[in-house]
Amino acid sequence: MRASVQRKLLVAFLLITLLFMAMGAFSLFTIREMSRQSELLDRAHQRLESAQDIHHSLAMQMHLTAMALLVRDEAAVASVLRENNRFNEALARLEAAVEEPERAAIQKVRASQEEAMAVVADIANLVRDGKIAAATQLHGSREDPLYRSIDARVSEMVQRENARMVSLRDGLRAAQQRSLLVMTTFAAISVLLALAGGFVVSWALIQPVYAAHGFLNELASGRFGGTIVVPNRDEFGELAARLTATSRELARLDSEQRRAAQELVALNAKLEQASKAKSEFLANMSHELRTPLNAILGFTEMLGDGLYGPVPAEFKEPLADIQTNGRHLLRLINDVLDLSKIEAGRMELAVEAYSAQEIVGMVRTSLRSLAEEKGLEFKTELDAGLPEVMLGDARRITQCLLNLAGNALKFTKRGGVTIRVARDGEAVRYSVSDTGIGIPPEQLAEVFGEFRQVDATVTREFGGSGLGLSITKKFVEMHGGRIWVESRLGEGSTFHFTIPLESAAVASTL
Amino acid sequence: MSQKTILYVEDNEFNRKIIRQLLAQTSYRLREAHDGESGVRAALEELPDLILMDVQLPKISGLEATRRLRADARTAAVPIIIVTSYALDGDAQKAKDAGATAYLAKPYSPRDLLAKIREIIPEA
Numbered sequence: 001m002r003a004s005v006q007r008k009l010l011v012a013f014l015l016i017t018l019l020f021m022a023m024g025a026f027s028l029f030t031i032r033e034m035s036r037q038s039e040l041l042d043r044a045h046q047r048l049e050s051a052q053d054i055h056h057s058l059a060m061q062m063h064l065t066a067m068a069l070l071v072r073d074e075a076a077v078a079s080v081l082r083e084n085n086r087f088n089e090a091l092a093r094l095e096a097a098v099e100e101p102e103r104a105a106i107q108k109v110r111a112s113q114e115e116a117m118a119v120v121a122d123i124a125n126l127v128r129d130g131k132i133a134a135a136t137q138l139h140g141s142r143e144d145p146l147y148r149s150i151d152a153r154v155s156e157m158v159q160r161e162n163a164r165m166v167s168l169r170d171g172l173r174a175a176q177q178r179s180l181l182v183m184t185t186f187a188a189i190s191v192l193l194a195l196a197g198g199f200v201v202s203w204a205l206i207q208p209v210y211a212a213h214g215f216l217n218e219l220a221s222g223r224f225g226g227t228i229v230v231p232n233r234d235e236f237g238e239l240a241a242r243l244t245a246t247s248r249e250l251a252r253l254d255s256e257q258r259r260a261a262q263e264l265v266a267l268n269a270k271l272e273q274a275s276k277a278k279s280e281f282l283a284n285m286s287h288e289l290r291t292p293l294n295a296i297l298g299f300t301e302m303l304g305d306g307l308y309g310p311v312p313a314e315f316k317e318p319l320a321d322i323q324t325n326g327r328h329l330l331r332l333i334n335d336v337l338d339l340s341k342i343e344a345g346r347m348e349l350a351v352e353a354y355s356a357q358e359i360v361g362m363v364r365t366s367l368r369s370l371a372e373e374k375g376l377e378f379k380t381e382l383d384a385g386l387p388e389v390m391l392g393d394a395r396r397i398t399q400c401l402l403n404l405a406g407n408a409l410k411f412t413k414r415g416g417v418t419i420r421v422a423r424d425g426e427a428v429r430y431s432v433s434d435t436g437i438g439i440p441p442e443q444l445a446e447v448f449g450e451f452r453q454v455d456a457t458v459t460r461e462f463g464g465s466g467l468g469l470s471i472t473k474k475f476v477e478m479h480g481g482r483i484w485v486e487s488r489l490g491e492g493s494t495f496h497f498t499i500p501l502e503s504a505a506v507a508s509t510l
Numbered sequence: 511m512s513q514k515t516i517l518y519v520e521d522n523e524f525n526r527k528i529i530r531q532l533l534a535q536t537s538y539r540l541r542e543a544h545d546g547e548s549g550v551r552a553a554l555e556e557l558p559d560l561i562l563m564d565v566q567l568p569k570i571s572g573l574e575a576t577r578r579l580r581a582d583a584r585t586a587a588v589p590i591i592i593v594t595s596y597a598l599d600g601d602a603q604k605a606k607d608a609g610a611t612a613y614l615a616k617p618y619s620p621r622d623l624l625a626k627i628r629e630i631i632p633e634a
Contacts, residue, residue: 287566290616290617291522291525291616292524293617294525294616294617294618295522295524295525295527295528297617297619298525298528298617298618298619298620299524299528301619301620301621302528302531302532302620305620305621307531307532307535308531330617
């Protein structure tokens with residue numbers, strides 16, 4: 001059966017309340033009983049008093065009769081009659097107070113008293129007539145025995161009333177003790193019951209709270225899927241069922257997530273493998289491409305050098321064109337190879353001390369003829385404050401600068417290109433400025449991406465693999481430097497890259 | 511001075527042809543081998559004045575062949591030019607480590623190669 005926490009608490013408190021109500025009722029009953037008893041006692045006391053009055057009045061009557069005989073005075077006898085009235089009143093009171101069985105005894109007393117009064121009247125007559133002797137004789141023979149019998153009867157009544165009173169008093173005392181005992185026992189049992197009830201109810205409430213606490217701790221530490229067991233069938237039981245369901249759901253989500261993560265890891269490994277395979281394929285491919293290209297360039301050079309005989313003048317230009325295009329193809333292959341090696345994580349920097357002057361000189365030598373051909377100014381400026389020793393992979397830095405300066409010359413139709421090298425904090429900054437076509441602002445962010453040039457027509461018009469900037473960026477980053485560009489469309493661009501002076505620290509595989 | 515002999519170890523026919531035609535204009539005598547093993551054998555049969563060794567060769571690589579020749583007392587002092595492949599990073603260092611006298615990256619200019627040869631063993 002389902003019992004709510006509220007119902008449990010209500011039942012517990014109702015039980016306790018009922019107990020106290022019962023105790024109260026019993027107390028009321030006891031008090032009423034005791035007051036009845038004390039009333040009885042009171043009445044017994046009254047009866048006793050009346051009986052004593054009778055007793056006293058009787059003694060007075062006897063005494064007054066004796067006095068009347070002694071002083072021979074009729075008036076004294078009248079006092080006896082007065083005393084008789086008192087006697088009758090007390091007797092009437094007693095009669096009203098006693099139970100039925102006592103009434104018979106009282107009737108007898110009254111009858112004897114009336115008889116005694118008749119005798120007293122006779123005695124009074126005799127005294128008035130002066131017949132004292134006869135009066136005395138009457139007193140002795142009749143009145144005295146009557147009084148004595150009345151006295152004995154009243155004494156008996158007094159004794160009975162006394163005994164009854166004693167027994168009532170004893171009964172009352174016993175009842176008091178009994179009720180005290182009963183009340184104490186009742187109170188003790190009530191308190192014990194209330195405590196036990198409170199303990200049972202609070203235990204029933206606190207136990208599932210503890211269980212939930214432990215269970216939630218388990219959840220918090222990431223152990224999902226457990227079951228919380230509470231004996232309650234109340235709201236706590238429902239909560240526990242919810243918690244168990246929540247935990248199972250969490251376990252399900254957790255395992256799902258783990259599985260998804262595992263799948264991702266596996267997928268990632270697969271992708272990495274595929275990427276590596278691709279890079280290796282490219283590396284092999286470009287090597288295979290280079291072998292025939294080597295032969296093409298070799299034969300062309302020997303042909304041009306006149307190794308096979310004199311070269312007709314009209315052959316010179318096409319031969320030069322073959323060589324130019326062959327070298328271009330070689331650069332493309334090299335770029336693809338470099339990029340694939342970087343991506344495969346197989347590109348390593350050879351970091352050693354190098355001279356910026358040598359690098360700039362080499363770039364200048366390589367590109368001077370191109371600049372002259374295009375009629376462009378080609379300047380190099382080296383800051384006087386450059387450190388003596390700089391660390392880096394000279395070959396790669398040269399390649400970077402060659403890429404930037406080569407691009408600058410390609411994209412500039414008039415004006416010039418300037419290479420500047422200056423110290424920039426804890427790094428050396430290489431800058432290449434041109435007065436070329438510039439780069440639209442929305443494409444500035446993309447120029448370092450792979451296969452990016454301002455647009456596809458640029459590739460056709462100016463040549464280049466579209467990989468140069470991307471490779472340059474990767475080499476710079478491998479050195480721990482950064483690369484950026486400032487440009488205004490139609491006015492020219494300036495590319496900067498930095499190589500940290502202590503670049504040896506990051507000279508590892510990318 | 512007598513004619514100087516160059517042993518060229520290379521598996522690609524066209525590359526051998528280039529060197530053949532290049533050296534035909536000079537006083538150098540050319541011998542050819544098509545793989546690493548036969549290259550080592552040829553060098554030991556008749557000591558050349560210079561060995562031109564490609565890296566990627568069938569059977570054993572140019573590097574391994576160079577190491578074997580350097581290990582043999584007869585060929586230990588023969589100059590060896592290794593034609594490194596740009597494709598394999600650190601080839602220059604590997605060539606040095608194997609005991610090469612000089613190295614040249616492919617694709618090379620026949621003109622430059624000839625200059626290098628002349629530098630090491632001047633023509634008779």
